Amino acid sequence: MSTGINWAKYSSPQALYPLAGRLIPWFACVAVALMGVGLYMGFFVAPTDFQQGEAYRIIFVHVPAAWMSMFLYVVMAVWAGIGLGLNARPSFMMAQAIAPTGAMFTFLALLTGAMWGKPTWGAWWVWDARLTSELILLFQYAGVMLLRTSIDDVRRADRSSAVFALVGVVNVPIIYFSVQWWNTLHQGASVSMSTGSKMAATMLAAMLLMTLAFWMYSIAVILSRVRCIMVERESLPVWEEKPAAIQKIAEAR
Amino acid sequence: MQWDSASEFFAMGGYGVYVWTSYVVTALCMVWEVMALWRRRAAARAEHRAMLIGDTDETAA
Known part of the structure; x- marks a missing residue:
């Protein structure tokens, strides 16, 4: 590599494993702290919505879950693509590790959406473009995971589920832009890169923190x-394992 | 602060069922995922340790 950094050193499981282990507690602590502040902001600082009353407070869990469901799919597809391109096992492992969490957030986005839809639209579910494409995303996650478990050979399972994940990435922009492209019951984006935010500052802050x-x-x-x-x-x-522990295991034999 | 009492907070202006179901199910999913990973990690490590210690029980191969 001409960059001077030995990337191969960090891309091996032997290097990734302890590095990941050291990072996990930090990310977990920051997650808990941000959730605490975000929930406080969402329930005690953000004002009542003038149209939807208190029902809108579902937004602080619904929008983050929906964003994560799409974002994680793209990240999974990127790892799958790197895995296919470089034939790198750790990349496939990352893609494999992302799928269940992505599926969970997709499920939560749909469920909290239903919880929001019932009081505001009068229906748990409607077949509009946003909801339908998000449901398809859930099936895509399920497909990626089922394809893996249905193939015994690990290398073939890696490649097949990676191709499936890559092809399915076209659905992500469809979900994102569905509220613009079609006349949906689902409201349009409250936060947009071009027009900024249409929400009260404290609402937006709580949503971004979550x-x-x-x-x-x-x-x-x-x-x-x-x-x-x-x-x-x-x-x-x-x-x-510490060398001493391995020594102990060896002695136990 | 828009809540005058705890009961008002839990009522969420009449939308309590919808709001709290959303948050409780989300919390349960996250707790379940963390616990499932905990068990998976323990199982993987136990299996690995067994493999390191014993050639004795490799009858499965």
Whole structure:
């Protein structure tokens, strides 16, 4: 590499495993702290919405979950793409580690959306473009995970689920722009890169804090899962064991 | 602060069921995910340690 940084050194499971282990507690602590502040802002500082009353407070969990569901899918597809391009096992492992958390946030986005839809629209579910494309995203996550478990050969499972994940990435912009492209019951974006925010400053702050909290939570959980995957898939030494512990294990034989 | 009492807070202006269901299910999902990972990690490590210690129980191979 001409950059002078030995990237290969950090891309091996042996290097990633302890690094991830050291980072997890930090991300977890920041996630908990941000969630605490975000919930306080959302429930005690942000004002009542003049149209929707208190029902709008679902936004502080609904929008972050929906954003994470789309964002994690893109990150998963990027790792899948890197894995396919470089034939790199750790990249496939990252993609594998992201899928369950992404699926969970997709489910939560749909569920909290239903909880919001019932009091404001009078229906738990409508087949509008935003809701339908988000439901398809849930099926895509399920597909990526099922494809992996249905193929015994790990390398083939890696490649097949990576191709599936990459093809499905077209749905993400469809979800995002669905409220502009089609006449949906779902409201348009409250926060947009071109027009800024249409919300009260404290509402926006609470929503962004919760989004950041979910982000940190996702990183902690995904790093933790990728460590499990490394131990399960690579029958390599238990990297986190101290030499003394390995000595003890050897003596126990 | 817009709440005069705890009961008013939990009522959420009549939308309590919808608001609290959203938050409780989200919290449960996150707690469940963390606990599932905890168990998965313990299982993976136990299996690994067993593999390091014992050639004795490799009858499965």
